[in-house]
Amino acid sequence: MAAIAAAISLSLTSSTRRSLSSINTFRSSSFSLQQNTPRLITAVGNNLRSSMSIEAPDKTSQTSFLDRKESGFLHFVKYHGVGNDFIMVDNRDSMEPRITPEQAVKLCDRNFGIGADGVIFAMPGINGTDYTLRIFNSDGSEPEMCGNGMRCFAKFIAELDKLHGKQSFTVHTGAGLIVPEIQDDEKVRVDMGEPILKASDVPTKLPANKDLSVVKSELDVDGVTWNVTCVSMGNPHCITFGTKGSQNLQVDELNLAEIGPKFEHHEMFPARTNTEFVQVLSHSHLKMRVWERGAGATLACGTGACAVVIAAVLEGRAGRSCTVDLPGGPLEIEWREEDNRVYMTGPAEVVFYGSVPL
Numbered sequence: 226m227a228a229i230a231a232a233i234s235l236s237l238t239s240s241t242r243r244s245l246s247s248i249n250t251f252r253s254s255s256f257s258l259q260q261n262t263p264r265l266i267t268a269v270g271n272n273l274r275s276s277m278s279i280e281a282p283d284k285t286s287q288t289s290f291l292d293r294k295e296s297g298f299l300h301f302v303k304y305h306g307v308g309n310d311f312i313m314v315d316n317r318d319s320m321e322p323r324i325t326p327e328q329a330v331k332l333c334d335r336n337f338g339i340g341a342d343g344v345i346f347a348m349p350g351i352n353g354t355d356y357t358l359r360i361f362n363s364d365g366s367e368p369e370m371c372g373n374g375m376r377c378f379a380k381f382i383a384e385l386d387k388l389h390g391k392q393s394f395t396v397h398t399g400a401g402l403i404v405p406e407i408q409d410d411e412k413v414r415v416d417m418g419e420p421i422l423k424a425s426d427v428p429t430k431l432p433a434n435k436d437l438s439v440v441k442s443e444l445d446v447d448g449v450t451w452n453v454t455c456v457s458m459g460n461p462h463c464i465t466f467g468t469k470g471s472q473n474l475q476v477d478e479l480n481l482a483e484i485g486p487k488f489e490h491h492e493m494f495p496a497r498t499n500t501e502f503v504q505v506l507s508h509s510h511l512k513m514r515v516w517e518r519g520a521g522a523t524l525a526c527g528t529g530a531c532a533v534v535i536a537a538v539l540e541g542r543a544g545r546s547c548t549v550d551l552p553g554g555p556l557e558i559e560w561r562e563e564d565n566r567v568y569m570t571g572p573a574e575v576v577f578y579g580s581v582p583l
């Protein structure tokens with residue numbers, strides 16, 4: 226893919242608008258990005274030839290971008306959920322992903338591609354659901370589910386279908402039926418379903434307790450014994466609050482690039498695993514960092530934040546409603562006792578619109 230042709234939507238401050246209004250081409254300009262008035266700039270290669278509208282494009286021009294279907298190009302919207310970022314693809318006309326896992330790897334590359342933690346496809350529903358969500362991680366693997374991605378999915382669908390205000394959708398995923406609901410404040414609340422605790426279903430080969438779960442078990446990683454609890458939210462998670470000798474983990478001091486892959490590829494996890502390193506700030510406030518299966522160190526992991534609250538409750542470290550601080554921002558998680566389901570609430574935001582030659 227020689228050049229990235231991208232229509233980038235930027236938000237410019239009013240002063241920047243004036244200074245840029247008469248410029249036909251600008252190569253570099255220092256402008257601060259505000260998240261209030263999206264702009265469309267057509268960029269080809271390194272030079273940005275701006276056919277910039279001075280006024281914010283009205284809904285039709287954004288929508289017309291989303292309606293673009295030229296063959297040979299992938300039209301996408303870049304979204305993020307507390308810094309966990311995705312290339313969103315309108316795939317509602319087919320159950321076949323528009324791009325291959327190999328292409329997803331290239332597009333997710335932050336130097337030679339668009340840059341993202343994964344590619345998410347909005348597809349037709351199955352068995353009566355509104356839609357289907359499929360996702361390729363940035364390494365090309367296909368996980369069962371993505372929590373932050375589900376919030377982005379809901380906002381993406383609402384934009385495609387020009388829906389406003391409170392909306393909820395039924396979405397088929399590899400983790401079963403998931404229901405995201407766009408709230409009045411634009412945040413998205415997702416019913417993430419019930420946690421899976423049976424060791425063989427996570428899956429993990431670690432020895433299980435009498436109730437078949439793995440809670441605060443010992444895992445040897447390169448000669449260091451960690452205490453871990455294993456939870457599936459449709460995808461596997463290994464959660465640790467520290468090593469056998471020290472339970473007050475300082476997550477900011479961890480070298481994730483060094484330790485993360487050793488957990489991800491550990492023989493005790495036949496499907497690999499996402500790994501969450503957690504610090505307890507209070508009975509309702511946790512802080513975590515994550516090494517994701519197939520994506521590495523990300524700024525946030527929605528399924529991971531859910532799994533962390535489950536593990537904290539099972540280990541007696543926190544209550545069922547917690548704020549989980551991630552490097553990219555906080556998520557609100559509740560593991561509701563009456564229905565055993567996990568609810569995650571957080572933001573999902575557009576970054577830019579783009580087209581890339583395939």
Ligand SMILES: N[C@H](CCC[C@H](N)C(=O)O)C(=O)O
Pocket residue numbers: 309362367368369370371372373374460461499517518519520523525526527528529
């Ligand atoms: N890397 C994860 C999928 C994405 C999960 C994460 N981004 C989330 O928000 O849940 C896995 O292979 O299970």
